[in-house]
Amino acid sequence: MEKIVTKINTTYADGIPVELPDIENRLRSFWLNIARDSGKTVMRASTMNLIVIHSEREKYDNYQKILIDLSGHHPGRIVHVFIDYGSQSDKVFAAVSALCKMPGSDDRQICCEQVVIKTGSSGEKHISGAVIPLMLPALPVYVVLTDPRFMRSKALNSLYEITDKVIFDFFFKNNLQSAFKNMVKLSHGTAVGDIVWSYLSAWRDAIVPLFDGAAGKKYRDGIRKLKISCTDPNECYWVYLMAGWIISRFGWRFNADQNNFTLKREKNSSIELSVAREKPAAIKFETYENISLSSVLEDDRFISLIRQGNSILFEQPKSIHRPDVSLLLCDELDDTSTLPVYRESLIAASKIYEVIGEIY
Amino acid sequence: MNGDKNPLRELTPSRSASDSATLVIFGATGDLTARKLMPALYSLFCQDLLPGDFKIVGFARRPKTSEIFRNEIASYLQNLNKGSRLDSFLSAVHYHRGDYTLAESHVGLKKKLEKFGHNRLFYLATPPSQYESIITNLGTAQLAATAGGWIRVIIEKPFGHDVKRSGELNRFIARVFNENQIYRIDHYLGKETVQNILVFRLANGIFEPIWNRRYVDHVQITVAEKVGVEGRGRFFEETGILRDIVQNHMLQLLCLTAMEPPSTFDANAVRDEKVKVLQSIRAIEIDQVENTTVRAQYAAGSMDGIMKKGYLQEEGVDPLSSTETFTALQLYPDNWRWAGVPFYLRTGKRLPKRVTEISIYFKDAPLKIFGKRADDVKPNVLTLNIQPDEGISLRFDSKVPGQGGKIRPVTMDFRYGTSFGVDPPDAYERLLLDALLGDSTLFTRADESENAWRIIQPILDYWQNYKKKPLPQYNIGTWGPAEAAKLLKRSGRRWRRL
Ligand SMILES: NC(=O)c1ccc[n+]([C@@H]2O[C@H](COP(=O)([O-])OP(=O)(O)OC[C@H]3O[C@@H](n4cnc5c(N)ncnc54)[C@H](OP(=O)(O)O)[C@@H]3O)[C@@H](O)[C@H]2O)c1
Numbered sequence: 110m111e112k113i114v115t116k117i118n119t120t121y122a123d124g125i126p127v128e129l130p131d132i133e134n135r136l137r138s139f140w141l142n143i144a145r146d147s148g149k150t151v152m153r154a155s156t157m158n159l160i161v162i163h164s165e166r167e168k169y170d171n172y173q174k175i176l177i178d179l180s181g182h183h184p185g186r187i188v189h190v191f192i193d194y195g196s197q198s199d200k201v202f203a204a205v206s207a208l209c210k211m212p213g214s215d216d217r218q219i220c221c222e223q224v225v226i227k228t229g230s231s232g233e234k235h236i237s238g239a240v241i242p243l244m245l246p247a248l249p250v251y252v253v254l255t256d257p258r259f260m261r262s263k264a265l266n267s268l269y270e271i272t273d274k275v276i277f278d279f280f281f282k283n284n285l286q287s288a289f290k291n292m293v294k295l296s297h298g299t300a301v302g303d304i305v306w307s308y309l310s311a312w313r314d315a316i317v318p319l320f321d322g323a324a325g326k327k328y329r330d331g332i333r334k335l336k337i338s339c340t341d342p343n344e345c346y347w348v349y350l351m352a353g354w355i356i357s358r359f360g361w362r363f364n365a366d367q368n369n370f371t372l373k374r375e376k377n378s379s380i381e382l383s384v385a386r387e388k389p390a391a392i393k394f395e396t397y398e399n400i401s402l403s404s405v406l407e408d409d410r411f412i413s414l415i416r417q418g419n420s421i422l423f424e425q426p427k428s429i430h431r432p433d434v435s436l437l438l439c440d441e442l443d444d445t446s447t448l449p450v451y452r453e454s455l456i457a458a459s460k461i462y463e464v465i466g467e468i469y
Numbered sequence: 470m471n472g473d474k475n476p477l478r479e480l481t482p483s484r485s486a487s488d489s490a491t492l493v494i495f496g497a498t499g500d501l502t503a504r505k506l507m508p509a510l511y512s513l514f515c516q517d518l519l520p521g522d523f524k525i526v527g528f529a530r531r532p533k534t535s536e537i538f539r540n541e542i543a544s545y546l547q548n549l550n551k552g553s554r555l556d557s558f559l560s561a562v563h564y565h566r567g568d569y570t571l572a573e574s575h576v577g578l579k580k581k582l583e584k585f586g587h588n589r590l591f592y593l594a595t596p597p598s599q600y601e602s603i604i605t606n607l608g609t610a611q612l613a614a615t616a617g618g619w620i621r622v623i624i625e626k627p628f629g630h631d632v633k634r635s636g637e638l639n640r641f642i643a644r645v646f647n648e649n650q651i652y653r654i655d656h657y658l659g660k661e662t663v664q665n666i667l668v669f670r671l672a673n674g675i676f677e678p679i680w681n682r683r684y685v686d687h688v689q690i691t692v693a694e695k696v697g698v699e700g701r702g703r704f705f706e707e708t709g710i711l712r713d714i715v716q717n718h719m720l721q722l723l724c725l726t727a728m729e730p731p732s733t734f735d736a737n738a739v740r741d742e743k744v745k746v747l748q749s750i751r752a753i754e755i756d757q758v759e760n761t762t763v764r765a766q767y768a769a770g771s772m773d774g775i776m777k778k779g780y781l782q783e784e785g786v787d788p789l790s791s792t793e794t795f796t797a798l799q800l801y802p803d804n805w806r807w808a809g810v811p812f813y814l815r816t817g818k819r820l821p822k823r824v825t826e827i828s829i830y831f832k833d834a835p836l837k838i839f840g841k842r843a844d845d846v847k848p849n850v851l852t853l854n855i856q857p858d859e860g861i862s863l864r865f866d867s868k869v870p871g872q873g874g875k876i877r878p879v880t881m882d883f884r885y886g887t888s889f890g891v892d893p894p895d896a897y898e899r900l901l902l903d904a905l906l907g908d909s910t911l912f913t914r915a916d917e918s919e920n921a922w923r924i925i926q927p928i929l930d931y932w933q934n935y936k937k938k939p940l941p942q943y944n945i946g947t948w949g950p951a952e953a954a955k956l957l958k959r960s961g962r963r964w965r966r967l
Binding site: 128129130133156200201232234235237238239241242244246247248250267270271443 | 695770771772773774775776821822824850852864875877878879880944945946947948965966967
């Protein structure tokens with residue numbers, strides 16, 4: 110059984126305060142202390158650099174727990190940044206701590222180093238300069254953004270330049286247009302991933318087998334309409350992403366006539382795409398036989414597949430409504446594949462948004 | 470040969486200079502003396518590695534007594550925490566007030582030295598513009614001639630300003646001292662890991678067979694500084710980073726990485742091999758400079774939470790300056806071992822951290838047998854960390870434990886501090902001791918220095934003739950300009966992220 114041994118090993122909520130130039134030295138002595146204080150072997154394993162940047166206190170706090178969960182699977186150096194736009198300050202506060210887990214029964218702790226960096230709105234310009242020197246050499250650098258506004262920040266550009274993968278973890282309420290634009294732009298310079306995309310893996314896993322084999326091919330060619338609906342306006346972003354995935358994978362083209370929006374497949378027959386807000390959240394393929402996937406209202410751990418009136422229940426390890434972000438983040442960190450499936454889905458999603466706009 | 474060697478010294482556990490000796494430091498009130506030389510000497514003294522009868526004579530212009538000089542030294546050595554032997558160390562220190570340009574100052578020095586032993590080591594810790602007066606005056610005062618003991622002179626870098634002036638300087642010094650008396654110091658060579666490059670390569674049978682073009686894809690050498698010009702803007706304007714770092718430190722690192730095994734570990738045998746590497750480096754044609762080199766300056770930006778000035782705003786710097794604070798270059802040793810293997814060098818000021826390392830990138834495995842996961846397989850990289858944490862690390866690929874066939878690169882680290890339980894000695898300690906012992910292996914010979922100048926001269930000429938204004942800029946705290954990334958990208962490679 111995994112158990113958390115140490116959350117933060119100090120009396121300070123964020124760790125031990127430290128001046129920026131001293132962080133590296135402080136971390137070095139920190140390890141010696143942890144080993145001595147716990148009387149146990151401490152393994153300082155490193156497989157990655159992870160930078161998480163927040164603008165909301167609540168998300169920052171939530172992530173503390175997520176990061177502890179993550180540390181056992183993906184040990185490395187974590188830089189946890191909070192830019193408080195409510196404050197004008199440009200002072201940079203830094204602190205170091207260790208996030209430790211005891212994964213096995215052999216008394217070994219696996220620890221991640223955590224550096225907390227906090228500043229106000231005027232301190233945004235200091236973030237890249239503070240974070241880049243902290244990266245452990247030659248290990249991948251992942252950046253998690255929990256606010257779309259960070260993509261617009263020029264001050265963070267030099268950080269994105271050294272990043273192997275930027276992972277988005279935000280739901281949109283508004284400004285989808287510019288967020289999509291920035292996500293696509295960022296995806297040209299670096300690999301991108303998305304926690305919402307990871308939520309959708311349950312749905313994707315359910316959909317994929319429908320189109321396997323000769324029968325699947327027949328379904329695909331017979332699709333006349335694709336309808337996707339979401340329930341909560343804050344979460345409707347996934348609808349675009351899902352549609353983007355299906356459209357880009359199937360190689361459907363957008364019909365140029367914007368007033369009458371349709372999709373075209375190879376042999377030029379068209380498919381109607383519609384998105385809506387209604388219960389339950391569902392993905393429906395209208396073919397010569399109707400197939401729809403929807404979350405089960407009473408218990409959203411399930412997605413149901415309805416085929417010609419008979420429903421089959423798939424039990425899903427992850428639910429779209431009750432996500433375990435640390436697991437989803439793990440998926441994103443594990444997926445180092447260079448196949449740009451997400452990126453292509455994102456580009457298609459952004460196009461869909463351009464033509465059909467908000468979901469009301 | 471070696472007739473004056475003490476046979477009992479053979480296989481004694483530590484080396485110590487047993488003879489009596491006097492070290493004369495020209496520039497005794499300067500920064501180098503305070504920060505490096507005195508702490509190194511004191512440390513050697515505390516380890517009983519200095520000769521029993523050892524004297525230090527500090528030479529500078531400022532009027533002061535030996536007593537005052539000792540007190541000044543005491544003030545900066547006190548914090549070193551080396552125990553209570555400071556008084557005993559200081560009792561060997563004397564001060565000689567004089568002017569390099571005046572012959573009589575050296576005559577006075579000679580008189581003072583006559584009271585001490587015959588073995589003398591002169592350390593020129595002064596700006597190079599003063600070498601000629603000091604050397605002339607040492608010659609005139611007959612201080613360069615051996616009279617029953619040895620006489621050696623240590624010269625600090627830079628050894629000249631370009632090919633022409635370095636040749637002139639060497640010829641000038643040669644009028645007074647023989648080459649075997651001259652110790653050109655490049656403190657990089659005193660670093661433990663730098664010395665370890667050869668040991669690592671040649672004492673471990675597994676590396677040498679793969680240390681060549683068949684297995685090595687390319688080599689990257691990085692010397693990154695976090696500091697800017699730190700008030701030395703005027704000096705730096707005349708120098709630039711190509712002269713300051715590449716001509717000496719970096720080409721030395723390249724030599725040690727690329728050289729053939731010497732027939733013996735003897736000073737001249739080692740240096741002969743280094744010279745051969747320098748001679749084999751493909752000359753950069755003027756029309757190739759643009760394609761094979763990058764130059765840039767740091768622009769204002771944030772470091773450690775503080776906004777710092779860009780190079781052009783630094784004190785003593787011409788606001789229209791085209792002096793480079795960053796450079797990257799691609800060199801090819803055209804020899805049997807390395808034909809076609811590029812060596813990429815990059816160095817700069819105001820980079821994210823202070824780090825020096827050499828990374829050997831090995832070629833990919835011949836066949837990609839891991840299907841979909843083949844892209845996860847990264848080439849092996851052997852990294853020799855020179856500073857700040859001296860050590861060696863090897864990156865190799867490993868399967869992630871558990872289901873599935875994920876492959877992740879992992880690194881295996883060896884650190885001096887942790888493996889031997891001791892910190893490696895400071896470079897100046899090692900080099901001062903070597904000079905006292907007459908071992909010049911880790912010092913630069915005249916032909917090494919001149920050949921190194923020959924490599925960078927076409928770049929200097931081109932840059933001088935085509936003063937790009939403004940130079941490409943890079944933000945403080947980043948790994949250099951986009952042009953540096955492009956230099957490697959052209960051949961599908963990228964700089965190691967540090
Ligand atoms: N500082 C470093 O860390 C460092 C590192 C590597 C190499 N170097 C090299 O080491 C050399 C010395 O550097 P530094 O930084 O120590 O220089 P520095 O601080 O400017 O010291 C110069 C010294 O020379 C003396 N001096 C100057 N003109 C004199 C004259 N006409 N007669 C007698 N004494 C005179 C000065 O003494 P008074 O002021 O009493 O006249 C002072 O002691 C340079 O070649 C530099 O490139 C330095």
